[in-house]
Each structure stands twice: as structure tokens, then as C-alpha cells.
Amino acid sequence: MPNAQVDRLKPLIPLGAGVALLLAGWFGFNAWAQWRDEARRSDVEAARDSVVQAAQSMIGSAQKHFADQLASPGVRDALQNGQMDRAAEQLTAGWKGATGGEVRPASLDGAYDTLGTPGNKGPSYGHVAALEAAMASGKPIAWAIREANASYIGLAAPVEVAKAPGVAFVRLPIGALTDAVNNADIGDDTYVALRQGNATLAEKGNAELSGSAESMSAKVPNSELRVAAAVPDVAGGPLGLGSTGCAVAALLCLLLAALIASLPKLIARRGTANVAEVDDSPTLADVTRPVAPPPVPEKPEAVKNTLALDRGIFRAYDIRGIVGQSLDAGIAELIGQAIGTVMQEQGLRDIVVGRDGRLSGPALIEGLVTGLRRAGRNVLDIGMVPTPVVYFGAYHLRAGSCVSVTGSHNPPDYNGFKIVVGGETLSGDAIMDLYSRIADDRLHSAPTPGNLEERDISEDYVQRIAADIQIDRPLKVVVDAGNGVAGEIGPRVLEAIGAEVVPLHCDIDGTFPNHHPDPSEPHNLVDLIQMVERLDADLGIAFDGDGDRLGVVTRDGQNIFPDRLLMLFAADVLERNPGAVILFDVKCTGRLPGHILRHGGSPLMWKTGHSLIKAKMRETDAELAGEMSGHFFFKERWYGFDDGIYSAARLLEILAAQPRTPTETLNALPNGVSTPEIKVDAPNGNPHAFVDRFREEAKFEGARLSTIDGLRVDYADGWGLVRASNTTPILVMRFDADSHDALARIQNAFREQLLAHQPDLVLPF
Numbered sequence: 001m002p003n004a005q006v007d008r009l010k011p012l013i014p015l016g017a018g019v020a021l022l023l024a025g026w027f028g029f030n031a032w033a034q035w036r037d038e039a040r041r042s043d044v045e046a047a048r049d050s051v052v053q054a055a056q057s058m059i060g061s062a063q064k065h066f067a068d069q070l071a072s073p074g075v076r077d078a079l080q081n082g083q084m085d086r087a088a089e090q091l092t093a094g095w096k097g098a099t100g101g102e103v104r105p106a107s108l109d110g111a112y113d114t115l116g117t118p119g120n121k122g123p124s125y126g127h128v129a130a131l132e133a134a135m136a137s138g139k140p141i142a143w144a145i146r147e148a149n150a151s152y153i154g155l156a157a158p159v160e161v162a163k164a165p166g167v168a169f170v171r172l173p174i175g176a177l178t179d180a181v182n183n184a185d186i187g188d189d190t191y192v193a194l195r196q197g198n199a200t201l202a203e204k205g206n207a208e209l210s211g212s213a214e215s216m217s218a219k220v221p222n223s224e225l226r227v228a229a230a231v232p233d234v235a236g237g238p239l240g241l242g243s244t245g246c247a248v249a250a251l252l253c254l255l256l257a258a259l260i261a262s263l264p265k266l267i268a269r270r271g272t273a274n275v276a277e278v279d280d281s282p283t284l285a286d287v288t289r290p291v292a293p294p295p296v297p298e299k300p301e302a303v304k305n306t307l308a309l310d311r312g313i314f315r316a317y318d319i320r321g322i323v324g325q326s327l328d329a330g331i332a333e334l335i336g337q338a339i340g341t342v343m344q345e346q347g348l349r350d351i352v353v354g355r356d357g358r359l360s361g362p363a364l365i366e367g368l369v370t371g372l373r374r375a376g377r378n379v380l381d382i383g384m385v386p387t388p389v390v391y392f393g394a395y396h397l398r399a400g401s402c403v404s405v406t407g408s409h410n411p412p413d414y415n416g417f418k419i420v421v422g423g424e425t426l427s428g429d430a431i432m433d434l435y436s437r438i439a440d441d442r443l444h445s446a447p448t449p450g451n452l453e454e455r456d457i458s459e460d461y462v463q464r465i466a467a468d469i470q471i472d473r474p475l476k477v478v479v480d481a482g483n484g485v486a487g488e489i490g491p492r493v494l495e496a497i498g499a500e501v502v503p504l505h506c507d508i509d510g511t512f513p514n515h516h517p518d519p520s521e522p523h524n525l526v527d528l529i530q531m532v533e534r535l536d537a538d539l540g541i542a543f544d545g546d547g548d549r550l551g552v553v554t555r556d557g558q559n560i561f562p563d564r565l566l567m568l569f570a571a572d573v574l575e576r577n578p579g580a581v582i583l584f585d586v587k588c589t590g591r592l593p594g595h596i597l598r599h600g601g602s603p604l605m606w607k608t609g610h611s612l613i614k615a616k617m618r619e620t621d622a623e624l625a626g627e628m629s630g631h632f633f634f635k636e637r638w639y640g641f642d643d644g645i646y647s648a649a650r651l652l653e654i655l656a657a658q659p660r661t662p663t664e665t666l667n668a669l670p671n672g673v674s675t676p677e678i679k680v681d682a683p684n685g686n687p688h689a690f691v692d693r694f695r696e697e698a699k700f701e702g703a704r705l706s707t708i709d710g711l712r713v714d715y716a717d718g719w720g721l722v723r724a725s726n727t728t729p730i731l732v733m734r735f736d737a738d739s740h741d742a743l744a745r746i747q748n749a750f751r752e753q754l755l756a757h758q759p760d761l762v763l764p765f
């Protein structure tokens with residue numbers, strides 16, 4: 001372009017660049033405003049959910065205490081004898097903060113007499129409404145009540161008074177709930193409030209926002225309370241763009257401004273550029289130069305090892321340690337070479353590897369692969385996937401061997417290895433053999449390193465399950481992966497079989513920012529229970545950190561323990577496989593064997609541990625197995641390994657085929673009174689030594705003792721268990737009975753025996 005034309009453009013260039021800069025500023029400001037609003041909304045939602053959780057915890061604790069008081073001998077005897085005044089006195093006995101205990105007949109005689117009268121000394125409208133609600137619903141309720149300018153929480157529950165229906169009532173201070181609101185971490189320009197009906201019990205923030213707070217409200221489970229929240233309205237971005245869209249538009253406008261400003265130089269350079277093409281054709285010398293032969297693959301460079309080998313990371317079921325203390329890439333390389341040595345002795349060449357979402361995973365996989373290849377093994381790396389997908393890969397890719405690099409449900413700084421060689425999950429002596437090979441330097445080094453190939457089999461896994469399972473009717477399911485590695489593929493599988501899936505904490509994050517990914521701990525299910533109730537979903541599904549365990553909650557907030565889920569799975573499998581062996585571990589309920597027998601199966605109790613269960617399944621040819629920890633092993637229609645994702649699909653298949661709702665089906669399973677796993681620090685950090693001594697010396701009269709794994713004591717109406725954890729230095733206990741009285745009796749018997757052997761043992765029961 002001639003210089004004269006360039007000169008004519010110069011006056012327009014500052015104008016164009018200025019307009020582009022103004023647009024960049026406009027879009028940038030809108031991006032910032034929307035980001036601020038999103039952050040403010042997120043903070044208020046977090047504060048709201050914190051208040052909901054605090055209220056739920058307080059009410060749940062109060063209702064449990066109320067139930068314990070109603071079941072106490074003093075209250076129970078008084079109710080049986082029709083002594084309502086005595087029962088009312090006993091209701092608050094020893095209960096700090098509880099007042100106003102009362103018991104009335106179902107007719108609520110006298111409760112209505114003084115309603116609405118001046119100077120009313122009797123029950124208020126709210127008080128009577130709570131009594132009526134408990135009678136109408138047939139279950140305990142919590143109700144916020146205001147009387148004489150004071151508020152309190154009323155607990156009411158239906159009872160039997162001399163075999164006639166009645167209702168019991170106590171008052172509790174409301175301060176814990178109002179404090180939760182007053183302590184909420186929100187800004188002055190936002191709003192949060194605790195409400196019941198049209199009444200606001202406590203509020204914080206800008207009260208001018210109270211009118212719009214219901215749009216962000218969340219119900220407090222098992223009560224009529226809700227927590228409302230609000231943020232100031234912010235107009236949407238230009239052209240309907242969100243914060244990200246506005247930020248991108250601002251960046252593009254800045255680039256446009258820079259481009260316009262540089263136009264004169266670009267035009268001038270183009271006018272003087274040499275446009276002659278360069279001839280890159282090969283010369284005669286290039287064509288006739290001899291071609292070098294392909295290089296022989298070099299052995300992978302060794303990963304630097306900075307840690308000494310720790311025997312303690314070689315556990316009963318797998319290898320597991322703390323990254324940077326007992327485990328690093330160098331240790332992983334030695335482990336890989338030891339596994340490769342075992343494979344070499346068995347004539348096995350190919351092995352599948354994968355990892356979970358922990359931050360240390362890539363480095364450990366690198367070390368593991370280096371060691372396997374040094375031993376001459378061909379490695380198929382399937383990337384970041386749940387442990388059951390690694391197991392599936394061993395079958396699907398016809399390798400027969402695999403290693404999952406995973407810390408399972410342990411804290412973020414843990415990691416480890418779950419190992420299968422030739423179809424056998426390594427455990428016990430086989431795990432210790434790997435340690436011995438490394439310690440004694442008995443590791444095979446192949447003359448030529450093995451190959452490394454990367455594969456993606458996630459869609460194969462999804463389609464394999466979807467080809468076998470399609471649910472009969474849509475079910476709405478909330479899936480909480482706890483930021484574990486199942487967060488991506490778990491929802492995909494359930495959607496592929498026909499479910500409507502709402503993901504919760506499904507972003508894979510090795511720091512586990514929301515809660516610990518262990519569904520066997522009830523407090524890790526709080527978010528899931530709240531979301532299921534808020535969305536009125538059919539079911540809540542929880543996975544652990546590596547996706548091989550399953551947790552389930554119902555619409556009414558019940559945690560369905562895995563031993564009860566195993567009842568449902570067993571009945572389904574036995575319909576097609578009468579007489580099949582159903583395997584379960586020592587922590588499962590005593591009602592399970594009878595349920596299996598009634599459905600035509602053969603129950604068999606065995607040791608806890610996924611590798612031990614899989615070995616016993618092969619020995620007994622069992623069709624199904626399960627553990628109280630949430631591991632389920634389907635041989636029927638699957639491969640016999642523990643898979644929380646596949647188990648969730650089988651569960652939805654069963655529930656969708658039932659005429660009742662999933663909650664009704666699950667709540668109808670045989671049930672009693674039971675505890676979750678109780679974990680107690682072992683004396684001297686040695687749980688096995690304590691359990692061995694306890695097993696030999698403990699005396700339980702009138703009970704049947706089982707020493708398969710620890711000591712399980714079975715009575716006619718319940719049982720108790722104490723065993724040594726094989727993964728952490730703790731004692732694991734569980735109790736299960738037909739009634740609260742039986743449970744208390746069995747726990748007392750264990751407490752006496754345990755303290756007799758170790759007086760300083762700290763027991764939470």
C-alpha cells in the first residue's frame with residue numbers, strides 16, 4: 001500500500017483504538033460486577049448452609065435425647081401405668097436446659113380451654129399446634145414457639161399412655177439456633193434469617209432484603225424451620241453474557257485496540273516484505289544420504305529416590321503411605337519393579353495402570369511405570385480413573401494384571417497401590433513378598449524395557465454397564481463424589497442407564513475441599529441428605545475417593561447402611577441363582593443371614609478386607625459379596641471385583657422395578673438398632689496385639705463367639721464386635737441389636753470387658 005494511503009488512515013487509528021478500549025473497560029467492569037455478585041451469592045449460600053447444618057445438628061441431637069428420655073425406664077413405666085404427671089417429670093430429668101415436660105392424651109384435653117383468653121396461663125397456639133402436628137404425622141417433630149415475648153424449641157412425639165394414644169412434649173432453649181444466625185459470616189449488604197411459617201426467629205444483615213429472601217431459602221431437615229437468604233439484585237451482563245463471557249469480550253477488545261494501534265507498522269512492513277518463496281525441496285545430497293536405523297529403546301531413566309523403604313506401608317490389603325514421609329516416586333519405582341518381577345516369574349507381560357485424583361498421583365504413576373518397564377513389562381496407562389475402571393481395564397484389555405494408584409478414602413496426603421497380578425488381588429503374604437524382594441534387592445531387570453501405551457477406556461466402561469442395565473422408570477438421583485475421581489464417570493454411568501443425575505461435589509480435586517470422601521462416616525453424608533431433600537430427589541448416592549465403595553441416603557434422610565443394601569442385592573441375585581453363596585464380612589448385621597436364607601441363598605461370614613473377600617469369593621464361587629464399609633462385589637453379570645459405580649447402577653435397576661418409591665423400598669428392609677463403625681485409638685498403636693489378648697481373655701456369658709476376624713459376640717437379640725484395623729492403628733467396633741435396651745446391654749458388656757483389660761481405653765459409648 002502506498003505511503004499516501006497509510007497517511008490517510010492515521011487520523012482514524014486513535015479513534016478506533018479508543019472505541020475498542022472503551023468497550024474493553026465496559027465489558028471488564030461488567031465482568032467484575034458479576035464476579036463480585038457470584039462470589040457474594042456463593043458466600044451467602046455457604047453461610048445459609050452452615051446455619052442449616054448447625055440447626056439440623058442441634059435438632060437431631062435434641063430429638064435423639066428426647067427419644068432416649070422416652071425410652072428410659074422411668075418414663076416408660078410411668079406411661080405404661082397411665083401416670084402422665086410422673087412421666088412428664090421424668091421427661092426432663094437429667095436433661096440440661098429441658099423444661100416444661102408434659103404428657104397429654106390424644107384428645108388434648110384441657111389444651112384448648114384457655115387459647116385466646118387474656119393472661120392465658122395455658123399452652124399457646126404454637127404449643128398446641130406442635131402437639132397436633134406430632135399426633136397427625138405419627139412421628140416426633142421440632143417446632144419453634146413464641147410465648148410471652150420469648151421463643152423456644154418445642155419437641156413433641158406421639159406416645160402410648162396405658163395402651164392409649166397420647167403425646168409428649170418438652171421445651172428447649174432456642175439460643176443455639178439464633179446464635180448460628182448471629183454468628184453467620186456474611187457482609188452487611190447481604191441477609192440471612194431463621195424462619196418458621198411467617199415468623200422470623202432471628203436475622204442478620206440488611207433487613208431491607210428480607211422480602212426477597214425466600215428465593216434462596218433452604219429447609220432445616222426434620223423440622224418446620226428454614227433458613228432464608230438474600231443478596232442485592234445485580235443487572236445481567238451486556239448481550240446476556242455472564243462474568244466469563246464479559247471477561248473474554250474485554251480481552252478481545254484489548255487485543256483489537258492493540259491491533260488497530262499497530263496497523264501502520266504492519267502495512268508498511270507488508271509493502272516492503274520479500275515475497276519470494278523459499279525452496280525447501282531436498283537436495284541430491286539429502287536424498288542420497290544414508291538413513292540411520294531406528295534407535296533401540298533406551299531404558300527409562302531412574303526416578304531419584306530420597307526416602308528409605310518403610311516396611312509399614314505394606315499393609316494387609318494393599319500398599320499405602322504418606323507422600324513425602326514414607327512414599328515418593330522413587331519408592332513407587334521399586335514397587336513397580338517388584339510387581340514386574342512377580343509377573344516375570346509367572347510369565348505375564350501386560351499390565352494396566354491408572355490413578356485417582358490426588359495431587360501426588362502423576363509422580364507416583366511415573367515412578368511405578370518406570371519400575372514396571374525396567375522389569376520388561378508392557379504398560380497400558382488408562383489415566384485418571386476410579387479403581388474399578390482399572391480393574392475393568394485388566395479384563396477389557398486382556399491384561400489380567402493391574403495397579404490402581406490410589407489413597408482410597410484416606411486424607412489427601414496419603415496415596416498407595418491396589419494390585420492385581422494374573423487375576424489375583426495381592427494381600428497379606430503376597431504384599432509382604434513385594435517388600436522382601438525390594439529389601440533383598442531381588443528385582444528383575446530386563447535387557448529391553450517394556451512398552452508404554454496410553455489408552456482411554458472410560459466410554460467402554462460406561463457402555464459395558466449401559467448395555468446390561470437400563471432402568472424401568474426415570475429416577476432423580478443426587479450423586480456426591482466428595483471431589484473424588486468417580487465424580488466424572490459415576491454420573492455418566494447413571495445417566496447412561498436412564499437416571500436423571502444431579503452432581504454434588506463431583507469436580508475432581510485431590511485436596512477434597514468439601515468433605516472427606518468416605519461414605520461410611522455419617523457426617524460426610526450431611527450435604528447429600530440436604531441436597532436430596534431440597535431437590536425432592538428419589539435417592540442420594542455417595543462414592544468414596546476412588547469409587548469402589550457406595551453410600552446411599554433416602555429422600556427422608558435415612559442412611560441405608562451397606563449391610564441392609566446387601567439384603568436387597570442378595571434377594572435380587574437369588575431370584576436368578578437359587579442356592580448361591582452370598583458372602584459378607586464380620587461387621588454386617590445379624591439379620592442378614594436369615595434374610596439370605598429366606599430368599600433361598602447360602603450365607604457365609606468372612607474377614608473384612610476387599611482383597612480377602614475377593615479371594616474367598618473365588619474359593620466358594622459366591623455370586624455376590626458385600627462389606628459394611630460399602631464394598632460390593634457382583635460376580636453375577638459382572639466381574640467379581642468391588643465397584644461402587646456398578647453397584648449404584650444395580651441398585652437403581654432394582655428400585656426402578658418396584659411399585660413403591662425408593663425410600664419406601666429401602667426403609668422396608670429388615671432393620672433394628674445399630675451403630676456405625678466406632679473407631680478407637682489402639683493402646684500403644686498396636687490394635688492386633690490388643691485384640692489378640694482380648695480375644696483370649698474376655699468372658700461373655702450366654703453368647704456365641706466368633707474369632708474369624710477379631711472377636712464377634714452374638715446373642716439372641718444382638719451382637720457386638722471388636723477387631724483390629726488392617727489399615728490404621730485403631731480398634732474398630734460395631735454393635736447391632738433388636739432394641740435400644742438390648743443394644744445398651746451389649747455395649748455395657750463390652751465396656752466392662754474392654755476396660756478390665758485396658759482401664760485407660762477411651763470409649764465413646
